[in-house]
Amino acid sequence: MFNLVKIHKSKLKNVLFHLLVLSSVGIFMIPFIGMVYISLKPPKEIFTSTIGKLTLENYFYVFQQSNFGKYYLNSLIASGGAVLLSLILGLPAAYVLTRFNFKCKGIIEYLFLVSRLIPALTIIIPLFIMFRFLNFQDTYQGMIVAYTQLIVGFLIWMLREFFRNIPKEIEEAAMIDGCSRLDVFLKINIPLASTGIAAASILAFTFCWNDFIFALILTSANAKTATVAIFNYMQFEEIQWGPLMAAGICITLPIIIFSIMLQKYIIMGLTWGAVKG
């Protein structure tokens, strides 16, 4: 007791400060921890507040008894396909926009920036009609086309940041040695920027993976993605809590793991490079 009084005032302040930090971070973690917890509870004990044994039953149910696996795969195909197509379209464009000066360059750069401002529904309504005409509704091609549109501007904007860091001298040396422009791009720039390319691609992937509205309107059964299919566990106010949470965790856990791995790129990505983390 005597010691307690003796503790220096600043030390007490320090303890209080750390308590404050922990409790505020705790508040931000509660919803996620709660979801994980419910997903691990046995179905019959969902509404009991006792902490009983935990099980993976809900996860087995989601993937074995309902066809959530199919929709999960659909998400993977649509998002992965869109990232691939965006890289094919975006890598050369981003490289050219960093290395060369030419007419209209500024306008083209802003064109890619503007795509961040377009509300999804503004583009979905005409896209929906166009897809009906092209028979793209509820297909993988359709979803890949729509998602590529969503991320290609972002990808170019980010890739510029990474290409910019590659010194021009390396390229010049290679070109004196007889490399063509294409060689320089493929054999020097892409390998040197590979970490950045991977980071930007994964971020772009999460944008597609997390999407809801495009999949809601442009798919119905065949190409339906996981974020839409999860509503199957919640119909007419009858909620299957365990499977709902288990499916949710399956959707979101890979994204969370990627994000923590890419910690230093996230803020830069979400602000399109305006804030360097």
Place this chain on the structure above:
Amino acid sequence: MMRDNTKFIFFSLFPCLIYIFLTQAFPIAYGIYLSLTSWTLTSTGTSKFIFLNNYIELFYDLRFINSLRVTLIFFIFALLIEIAVGFFLAIMLYKLKKGRRIITALLLIPFQMTPVVSALGWRTFIYNPLYGLLNLFLGSIGLPKQRWLSDPSLVLPSIIIYDTWAWSPFIALSLLAGLMGIPIELFEAARIDGASEIKIIKLIIIPTLKSLIAVVALIRGADIIKAFATIFTMTGGGPGYLSEIINLYCYYVSFIDLKIGYGASIGIFSFILITLYYICILKVLIKGE
């Protein structure tokens, strides 16, 4: 050499520009055209060119006016509260000497989580009237339980609290990056001069972070106007139309009532809204520099 580059530039940019044209520029132009027609997708629906009639009708459409009002309330409160909470969190993280990396990693979770999933989590785990955590808590301290998402006076605050939970960590981490850029000597000099914490915040931190706050407000503000999935998941616009933001209304008009022409005019309207907001913030940014 020069010609070689021109060719390279052309073939590098051309596919991408064509793609943007086909999937963004053309759809927007087509959307503008649709917004000038009376097209409905029902079997008896006809399409007539009606000029600006859809846009005129918007101003007499009470449900549209309501959706504008809801969007505005959501926009103002969510943005201000998120910036305030984010600012507080950023200063707290800045002062934290140990374990900052782990804490910032954990704070990524709320905004990197799939929005539909986190909104479902809040709807069932936090806000559920019977088993939700908030009501269990209220019950345990003897307060009456609330219907968070179906009580007309609580629905918008509940959504704003969810949004604050999700996005104030993003603002915190952005501002933290800005704070780390301020030279430490500046703070030390101020402390030696006897400046209080509040004075340091007012005279050093806020002025240096001003343009960063504007950038973050731009990004968040545009995303709030674009919001759809989380509110769709939590309330679907209800009770009544009390949480029906502009995009939700646009969705119902276009894909439930199948009035494509009228829906397109709402879509174009919200694009104009975002562009105007963007221009406003850019003006603030340019003025500040």
